[in-house]
Amino acid sequence: MRLQYDFGQMPILLTVPALAVLLVVFGIPTVLLFLTSLNAPAVSVANYQAFFGQPANVHVLFQTIEISAVATIACLIVGYPTAYLIVVASKRLRMVLLVLVLIPYLTSFLARTYAWLVILGDNGLINNLLLHFGLISNPLQLIFNRMAVYIGIVHIMLPMMILPLVSVMMGIDKSLISAARSMGARPYTAFWRVFFPLSLPGVRSGSLLVFVICLGFYITPAALGGLGDAMLSTFIAAQVSSGFDMADIATSAFILLAVAGVVLFMLGIDLSGTQGRLVQQAQKSWMAWLPSFSKLKSYLGGFPALYRAKRWTTQLYQAGGDGHLLKIIGTVFVVLVLAYLLFPEIVVIIMSFSAGSYLEFPPSSLSLQWYSSFFGDPSWYGAAWTSIQIGSAVTVLSTIVGTLAAYGLSRATPWMRGSLTMVIITPITIPVIVVGVATYLGLVNLRLTGTQTGIVLAHSVGSTAYVVVIVSATLANFDRRLEQAAHSMRAGPFQTFMRVTLPLIRPGIIAGAVFAFLNSFDEVVITSLVSGYSVYTLPLKMWENIRNEIDPTVAAVASLLTLLPVLWLIALYVTGWRLRPQHTLPVHTD
Known part of the structure; x- marks a missing residue:
């Protein structure tokens, strides 16, 4: 009860799990990586000089x-x-x-x-x-x-x-x-x-x-x-x-x-939405450099003013002549x-049904041979099953810690919310190769390179950021008076979250989970660095095949991956519609 009370009074503590994963897997290794580039403890810029010297x-x-x-x-x-x-x-x-x-x-x-x-x-x-x-x-x-x-x-x-x-x-x-x-x-x-x-x-x-x-x-x-x-x-x-x-x-x-x-x-x-004011200030400061043209502009603009007014009144209720064009x-x-955007995927789907020994468009005859090759080759469906396992684990971990972090951030002060949000979403706002190198170093220190656990942790860094962004957007439209009503009925923080908040933000959590899974299932750059090719995911298998032999089986795999987002969109639509709570806390407002 004491822990529940503390979390209720200090919701920012809910960000601790997400920040812990981020710091251990990515944050601290990034600092160590920077110190390595400076030859710490003997700090120097010799490595940077050598880079620019070539x-x-x-x-x-x-x-x-x-x-x-x-x-x-x-x-x-x-x-x-x-x-x-x-x-x-x-x-x-x-x-x-x-x-x-x-x-x-x-x-x-x-x-x-x-x-x-x-x-x-x-x-x-x-x-x-x-x-x-x-x-x-x-x-x-x-x-x-x-x-x-x-x-x-x-x-x-x-x-x-x-x-x-x-x-x-x-x-x-x-x-x-x-x-x-x-x-x-x-x-x-x-x-x-x-x-x-x-x-x-x-x-x-x-x-x-x-x-x-x-x-x-x-x-x-x-x-x-x-x-x-x-x-x-x-x-x-x-x-x-x-x-x-x-x-x-x-x-x-x-x-x-x-x-x-x-x-x-x-x-x-x-993040404050003040871009419009900045644009106006920039325009004013730019016009301030041209004071000598202001009077000339007023004189020249006065002559056609009457003509424009008459022309506007005649055309106000008329359809534009070139509107149809x-x-x-x-x-x-x-x-x-x-x-x-869509034609390349359509081409691959059609070519994947080719009956020949190589891909052709349009296919001279139709066959499912490349799909049979995928489902009949243990290296292919084994890699797909590995990706599903890793993606599922990443989804569970990222959704839980990301949702808790988003809920805690929504209750924090604006300054703290902005700062911690930027920290959490850093892995998806910098080049992915940098994230891959840093996470590799972090997993080396944890002795988790080349393991599924290490890949799950590496993927969770970015997937958690997606969950935080999506769930935070959902919480931004959440009416907190419902929680206040629950508290007035002596509901504790945990009970209020489970009975009131969670049902209302469930579509956002599901959307975050979908993006977390897709981010993990499609990841190849970070995976190639931290797996050491000892754990083969489906993207790694595809990338190796594309580089080495261009096996037409890749067309069947690409077709299945193209249909995957369609299924996810249907799932999001269905869950977003059916999971709307029919009965929540009975609150009457005027």
């Missing part, structure tokens, strides 16, 4: 930044209009479009990378079609180059740009646009002067997320790029697999982390984006 290292570093920046800009150029068109669509169509964006987002990135291998390869879909129609005589080199890397990375990261943009755009008050139009602003002007500045938080969040994740990309550049397209994460992985000089590895990892830190510092992470253009654009 032109090849500097080239790889700048190449990593270049690839990440170009991919981020491409995602923003494509993602912003896509998000805008999704938001302005009807409610039912909007939900359909969001589901179609979520499906590739939840699909294994290994499966999506493999899809581009079979599309862009020498015997892939594009080359076969061009050869079939006689447009080329020899296969084009569409793979193992920079363009293939961009195609694969943008395909994987585009949903991560669209979803934050949609989230922010949905919260913009549309009456502000109407107010701008009522004062004579044209649609183009109203968009750029009102809507776009208010959507900048989504632009910043999406760009930051995409760029930082791209910095740690390892699998996609290695699979689709050539020798001249290596990124720093590939360089670090090569160091791990070859000499394993911990000082060099730590130095490379922290240089990559420093790049991510600089970007985070420049763009910032504002813009609607067609927008529809075609969204269809092309969704085709880019």
Whole structure:
């Protein structure tokens, strides 16, 4: 009873399990890794000088930044209009479009990378079609180059740009646009002067997320790029697999982390929703540099003012003449984006039913031979069962400690909540290769490398962060007066949580558990470092197969992984609907 009382009075203690796992597996090893890069206890920057003293290292570093920046800009150029068109669509169509964006987002990135291998390869879909129609005589080199890397990375990261943009755009008050139009602003002007500045938080969040994740990309550049397209994460992985000089590895990892830190510092992470005011302040400070143009602008703007007012009154209740054309253009654009996101997976699913000895599109005949190969090969279904076991353990651990942490953070002071939240979600806001190296060092100290327990702990670091984010979002909309009513009826903190809070936030917990499982089931970079290839998960088996022999069985595995998020979305929809509590604490409000 005393412990229950303490937790009720100090809910921040509920974050202790999550922070303990984070510190032991990731936090303390990261500090040790940094000290190793400085040659502690004899602190020096010799390792960093050696890194920058080699032109090849500097080239790889700048190449990593270049690839990440170009991919981020491409995602923003494509993602912003896509998000805008999704938001302005009807409610039912909007939900359909969001589901179609979520499906590739939840699909294994290994499966999506493999899809581009079979599309862009020498015997892939594009080359076969061009050869079939006689447009080329020899296969084009569409793979193992920079363009293939961009195609694969943008395909994987585009949903991560669209979803934050949609989230922010949905919260913009549309009456502000109407107010701008009522004062004579044209649609183009109203968009750029009102809507776009208010959507900048989504632009910043999406760009930051995409760029930082791209910095740690390892699998996609290695699979689709050539020798001249290596990124720093590939360089670090090569160091791990070859000499394993911990000082060099730590130095490379922290240089990559420093790049991510600089970007985070420049763009910032504002959790208070004050981005709009910052944008307005920036605009005012920029205009302050042009005082001499203010009077000229007022004089020039006065002449057409009367004309604009008359034109607006005549067009106020008329449909725009080019509205139909813009609607067609927008529809075609969204269809092309969704085709880019979904078509590779569809191609792999169709090719997985090929009856030949190799993959072809369209298949000359249909067969289930590659699915039989998967379920009949112990190395394949054994790896899948290992992934399911590890994913299930990660889900249980992450959901429990993540939910407790989210509940404790929701009751903490704003400053403490913000600080601890940033600490907990750090593993998903920095390059994954850095997380992998740090967790490897942590598991070496615990003597858990090459074990399923070690992989579970390594995966739980990131999965817990996802659970905390999702459950915290659910708790943000929770009415705490229900708990106060339960306390007034002499219910203790634990009883109140189990009988009142838990039933109401259960859909969020289930969603967090789903994301925790998917994060673990699809993980390959961290797993390859901490398992030592002594524990084979399904992603590791797929990655080894893709690199070495391109067994068509991978197409069947990729197809199954593509269908997996569809099943998860159906499960989330059903549980979110059916698990709504019909009867909770009877509270009457006026």
